[in-house]
Amino acid sequence: MVERRGALRSALIIAGIVVAAALRAAAGAPDTAASMPAGVAFALALLVVAFAAGWRPAAPRAAALTLGVGGGGALVAAWLLAHGPAGIQLAPLNADLALWTPLVALVAVAEEVAMRGALFDALRSWCGDGGALFTTTVLFAVLHVPLYGIGSLPLDLAAGLLLGGLRIVSRGTLAPAIAHVIADLAGGWLL
């Protein structure tokens, strides 16, 4: 009975996340990834789904905070190591970047709350941490294909796995959320 309920809850959360992504694609067409209103709608939809599924924020812990910063550092360092730090510079501060920064942070946090928060909890109640890690990692990667193309799949699978690892070690959403925000912001702040 508990397993059936957990499976039903998981399926509904996945459905909610997929509908939120479709909403983002439809509202942001033709250039979904660059549409800020669509990004806000997507983030709010994810947060509503997570809240409806029973996810609530826990008190922040210093260990999770540190782990999140370390995880974000690893996500950025992996790219720096492969690319080489030579020639990398900070993006010039302008109105676009000032508007983009909080929005990207909101989207990243909302994704973590929905996937490695509500969905991870629902999945692990009936298929354990391994099943939860596998499902959230694959979902995370697949959801980004419409935005960034099939070429992003291996990268997002590896990034999703790392964020899932942070979720397991920290036993909460804060660490993956912080790591995710750092990695996404690096995408705009580093050239």
Place this chain on the structure above:
Amino acid sequence: MTARRGWVVIAVSTVALALVWRVLPAGSPPIYDGQCIANPYAILGGSPAPLSATKTFAAAGAFPPSEVLTGETPPQAQVLMEAGTFDNSTAVTVTITPVPAPPSKPPNGAVEGNVYRFSAVNAAGTELEPASPSLAVFVILRGLTSSPAPTIDRFNGTSWTPLSTLNAGCGNTFEVTSTQLGEFAAVRPGAAGGTTPATSGGGIPGVAIVGGLVVLLLIVVAVLFSLDRRRGAAR
């Protein structure tokens, strides 16, 4: 799963990330998701004008893995090259220039956006091509829309050839591999022969799709709330 296994997952995924970045022709920082910044597309002849890009590689034993990209956000044209792509026994200059569309029309649709000329010349001014077919270059162009997805075509001086095109992400950017340089453009599928993109028409209106998805989302949320309340009552 124990915290120790979680650490193993973190270690494995970090190594996987570094490997993926090494294999992928990565020209941009690590956007794993989220929003991208995309300024309006600059059309040749319009204001602001589209930018050119040029980079000279000093003579070396082997041509380095490198990228050349125009300065817009995101770049409207980029070329990524692997190690050894060109004979680098003398200096090599790689240039990207927006050029007027040739009179010849693509067979698969209409050119959308600018036509870009990609060239590489050595110190003597001789045009270079990739040293072997296995050292193809990655050409990335920004289109005007992702729906329908454009194809990148190459113009060889007389006719256009459609290339196998992948979505490259932010700002309607698309990517092809090519064993030759030359002129490239994003081509919107459909009526051949034009240079101006047509606006999309027909199908279900966007507002209806968004409305339908919002209703669907509300149903999912309502069921989740009810499940959560029952779970709370059971506790």
